[in-house]
Amino acid sequence: MRLYKVILVLLWAVFLHAGFSSAQIQDVELNECHDEALGITLLCNPEWPFLSEENVIMLILNDAPLVTATIAVSDSPVLSLKQLTNEIIQELGGYKDGFQTQMLQLAGQEAIQVAGVHKSHENVGLVDYYVIHDVNLYSILFSVEPKDNWWDYEELLFKIRDSIRWDGNEEAQK
Numbered sequence: 001m002r003l004y005k006v007i008l009v010l011l012w013a014v015f016l017h018a019g020f021s022s023a024q025i026q027d028v029e030l031n032e033c034h035d036e037a038l039g040i041t042l043l044c045n046p047e048w049p050f051l052s053e054e055n056v057i058m059l060i061l062n063d064a065p066l067v068t069a070t071i072a073v074s075d076s077p078v079l080s081l082k083q084l085t086n087e088i089i090q091e092l093g094g095y096k097d098g099f100q101t102q103m104l105q106l107a108g109q110e111a112i113q114v115a116g117v118h119k120s121h122e123n124v125g126l127v128d129y130y131v132i133h134d135v136n137l138y139s140i141l142f143s144v145e146p147k148d149n150w151w152d153y154e155e156l157l158f159k160i161r162d163s164i165r166w167d168g169n170e171e172a173q174k
Contacts, residue, residue, distance in 0.1 A: 030159070038073055038138075043163035061156070065149040069160055074137040081112055084130055084137075092139065093128050094118050106131050106140070107164045117147060125150040127157070133166050140164065 033044040035057045044050060044059055051058045055075065061067040078084075081103075084092075089101065089112065099116030111131035118124040125147030129140040142157045144150045 028156070030163075032163075035071075038071060039167040040071060040138075041163075041165045041167070042069075042071075043160050059160075061153070065152075066143070066145040067149075067153050067157075068141075068143050069157065070139070070141040070143075071164075072139045072141070074139070076137075077135040078132050078137040079135060081110060081130065081132060084112060089114055089130070090119075092130070093126060093141070094120065095126065096122060099126075106161065107133075107166060109133060118143075121145070123147055129161065 028045045030043040030045060032041055033046075033050060034041045035050075035052060037052065038055070038057060040057075045061075049058075049060045051060070056070065056072040058071075059069040061069060086101070089095070090097075090099065093099070093114055093116075095114065095116040096119040099114055101115075102113050104111055104113050106129050109131050111129045114126070114128045114130070116126055118126060124143050124145045127142050127150075129138075131138050131140065140161065142161070144153055144157075
């Protein structure tokens with residue numbers, strides 16, 4: 001729940017951001033961005049708001065439709081993805097029943113991918129990833145509202161996802 005309060009506070013910055021059209025977003029210039037507190041590097045555009053709070057960063061890629069990328073790290077250690085039951089995953093992400101999960105590799109580590117919609121805001125499409133790095137659970141969350149615009153942004157969101165690297169472990173993550 002704490003994560004969602006932080007995200008809601010960060011979303012206020014949307015009102016300060018001029019958006020890109022879906023055509024422009026596909027051609028947007030991407031550079032490496034780094035967050036020292038989370039120890040993570042990923043591709044972003046220098047014009048996107050890069051908001052950072054304790055244990056959370058958020059990129060606002062577009063404001064109409066609203067497209068975000070959020071990365072958060074849990075305060076509690078997690079030793080195995082097997083600890084993340086469907087009930088826990090549903091609570092973490094606020095997913096409506098019917099969400100889908102699959103295992104995959106992310107930044108050289110095993111991850112759970114979750115695709116679905118938000119239970120309270122059914123017009124929000126979500127594709128999220130849960131991965132353990134150094135016994136910390138990282139939540140890598142992508143959202144598009146309205147969800148019908150997901151396909152306009154999927155290529156860009158997956159490019160950002162595939163660029164994620166943790167500090168000090170670059171070779172193992174390739």
